[in-house]
Amino acid sequence: MLIRRNTALIAGILVIVVIAAWVFTRPAKTKLVASTAVPVRVINVVEQDLPRYVSGIGSVLSLHSVVIRPQIDGILTKLLVKEGQLVKAGDLLATIDDRSIRASLDQAKAQLGESQAQLQVALVNLKRYKELSIDDGVSKQTYDQQQALVNQLKATAQGNQAAIDSAKVQLSYTQIRSPVTGRVGIRTVDEGNFLRMSDTQGLFSVTQIDPIAVEFSLPQQMLPTLQGLIAAEHPASVDAFLGADTEGEHSELLGEGRLSLIDNQINSTTGTIRAKAEFRNNTQKLWPGQLVTIKIQTALDRNALAVPPTVVQRGLDSHFVYRVNGDKVDIVPVQVLYQDSELNILKGIQAGDVLVSDGQSRLKSGAKIEILKEPPQVIQTADAKVQP
Numbered sequence: 001m002l003i004r005r006n007t008a009l010i011a012g013i014l015v016i017v018v019i020a021a022w023v024f025t026r027p028a029k030t031k032l033v034a035s036t037a038v039p040v041r042v043i044n045v046v047e048q049d050l051p052r053y054v055s056g057i058g059s060v061l062s063l064h065s066v067v068i069r070p071q072i073d074g075i076l077t078k079l080l081v082k083e084g085q086l087v088k089a090g091d092l093l094a095t096i097d098d099r100s101i102r103a104s105l106d107q108a109k110a111q112l113g114e115s116q117a118q119l120q121v122a123l124v125n126l127k128r129y130k131e132l133s134i135d136d137g138v139s140k141q142t143y144d145q146q147q148a149l150v151n152q153l154k155a156t157a158q159g160n161q162a163a164i165d166s167a168k169v170q171l172s173y174t175q176i177r178s179p180v181t182g183r184v185g186i187r188t189v190d191e192g193n194f195l196r197m198s199d200t201q202g203l204f205s206v207t208q209i210d211p212i213a214v215e216f217s218l219p220q221q222m223l224p225t226l227q228g229l230i231a232a233e234h235p236a237s238v239d240a241f242l243g244a245d246t247e248g249e250h251s252e253l254l255g256e257g258r259l260s261l262i263d264n265q266i267n268s269t270t271g272t273i274r275a276k277a278e279f280r281n282n283t284q285k286l287w288p289g290q291l292v293t294i295k296i297q298t299a300l301d302r303n304a305l306a307v308p309p310t311v312v313q314r315g316l317d318s319h320f321v322y323r324v325n326g327d328k329v330d331i332v333p334v335q336v337l338y339q340d341s342e343l344n345i346l347k348g349i350q351a352g353d354v355l356v357s358d359g360q361s362r363l364k365s366g367a368k369i370e371i372l373k374e375p376p377q378v379i380q381t382a383d384a385k386v387q388p
Contacts, residue, residue, distance in 0.1 A: 037370035040359035042324055045305055047351035050343075052299040054225075058216030058240070060290040062209070063278075064180040067202040068093060070195040071173040072101075076203075083186050087178045087206060094203060096195060098174035105167035112160035119153035126150050182208040207288055210281040214240055214257065216294050217272040225298050226262050226275055235259050238277035240292045251293075255279040255286050259296065305350075306343045311357050312336065321349065322356035322363055324371070329356060331365045 070076075074096035081093050126146045132138045185205040189195070195203075218226070229236035235258040242252040257279030266273045277294065279286055286292070312319050312334065319336050322329040334348035349355070356363065363369070 037327070037368045038359060038362045039370045039372055040322075040329075040356045040363070041372055042354050043307060043311065043357045045307060045349055045351055045353045045355060047303050047305055050301045050304040050306055050345070051297050052301060052338075053295045054218065054222060054298050055293060055295050056216045056218050058214040058277075058292050058294045060240075060286050060288055060292060061213045061215050061276075062182070062207045062288040063211060063213055064182065064208040065205060065288065066179050066182075066207075067205045068176060068178075069199065069202040070096060070176070070197055072096065072170055073196050074098075074100075074174065074194070076189060076191055076193050076195050079187065079191055079203075081184050083184055083204070085184045086182070086209075087184060088181045089178055091178045092175055093178055093184075093206075094176040096174040096176070098171055101167060101170045101174060105164060105171060108160055108163035108167050112157060112164060115153055115157040115160050119150065119157055122146065122150045122153050176203070178206050180206055180208050182206045209284055209288075211278055212255075212281040212286050212288070213260070213276050213278050214238070214286070214292060214294055215274060215276050217267075217270070217274050220266045220271050220273050223262070223266070223273055226259070226273070229259055229296070229298065230262060236296055236298070238279075239295045240277075240279065240286060241295065242292060252285075254292060255281060255283075301338075301345060304345050305347070306345045307349075307355060308357060309339065309341065309344055311355050312339075312344050312346070313360055321346070322360055323349070324354040324356065324369065327370075328366055328368055329363055 076094060077097050078095045079093075080095070081087055081091070087093065126143075126149075129138050129143045129146050133140065133143045183206070185207060187204040188201050189203055238257045238259055240254045240257065242254055257277045259275065260278045261276040263274040263276075277296075307321075311321055313321065315333075318333050320331050320333050323332045332348060334346045336344055337347055338345040356369070359369075
């Protein structure tokens with residue numbers, strides 16, 4: 001019995017040893033590594049004319065802004081306009097009490113009439129004395145005295161006429177008229193107040209809204225470009241936007257104007273030069289004092305090949321792109337003629353090339369790719385912003 005048990009135990013141990021030996025000594029399974037394609041996104045290169053733009057921050061300025069002040073002292077009798085009202089040049093805005101000035105005018109007219117009557121009598125006597133002096137009917141002295149009296153009365157009449165003219169000018173000051181076409185601002189006085197010429201605050205302001213100007217500053221390196229734009233047959237167009245991002249969906253085009261002026265000196269502290277553009281503003285979207293972003297077209301690149309910045313890769317010594325060749329990619333060296341945050345203009349590629357725009361980190365020359373199942377992106381750059 002004991003021998004049989006020992007034999008069974010030994011047989012069991014042998015089976016375990018054989019199984020263990022087979023487990024540890026069996027050949028390992030060969031792992032097959034399949035060559036997988038790299039998923040990428042691509043764009044088609046198109047050839048087109050691309051405008052270049054320069055952008056800057058500007059301030060809206062009125063071409064004419066006038067503070068309405070009295071030119072004589074007096075009581076404000078009427079205000080004929082409301083705050084915010086649009087007025088034309090020459091419109092009556094307010095009136096000042098004119099009774100005293102009218103009285104002075106009537107007095108000057110009366111004095112002129114008196115002087116003219118005296119002058120008329122003196123001229124008659126002068127003519128009579130002249131005839132009598134021929135036959136020595138009057139002395140030479142009497143004739144000369146009468147001539148002097150005539151001259152004196154003529155001067156008096158001229159003085160009276162000057163007093164009338166002065167009174168008329170003063171009377172015109174009692175009617176305050178708008179010197180410009182524009183919008184009335186917030187008034188500072190009411191009817192019944194006594195106005196003085198020394199008042200610096202004025203009644204209100206009248207500010208021209210249409211047309212209007214935008215003043216902006218650009219780096220001094222832009223001076224030759226601005227001079228060329230000013231000297232062109234047609235002044236360069238200038239667009240004004242609300243906000244800093246002229247291409248963003250929240251940017252609002254406020255107006256389209258023309259470059260009109262370059263300042264006569266460069267700011268040596270900031271290294272910038274000021275320029276001005278004039279805008280038609282019938283919609284009144286541009287408002288004096290408003291900060292806007294301006295965009296000026298400075299050039300036009302004809303038959304340019306532009307791609308998004310994500311397409312261009314930087315090597316050790318140069319730039320390159322991945323061009324699709326069947327189901328693989330080739331490395332193509334390129335020259336970047338211009339670059340900004342939105343577009344790169346390249347040399348070394350051709351219109352119609354399909355370039356990788358996303359997924360380059362896993363690529364190398366000859367790598368197999370899988371283009372994601374979406375329409376290839378065709379870059380629309382005709383209206384894109386390209387800054388020189």
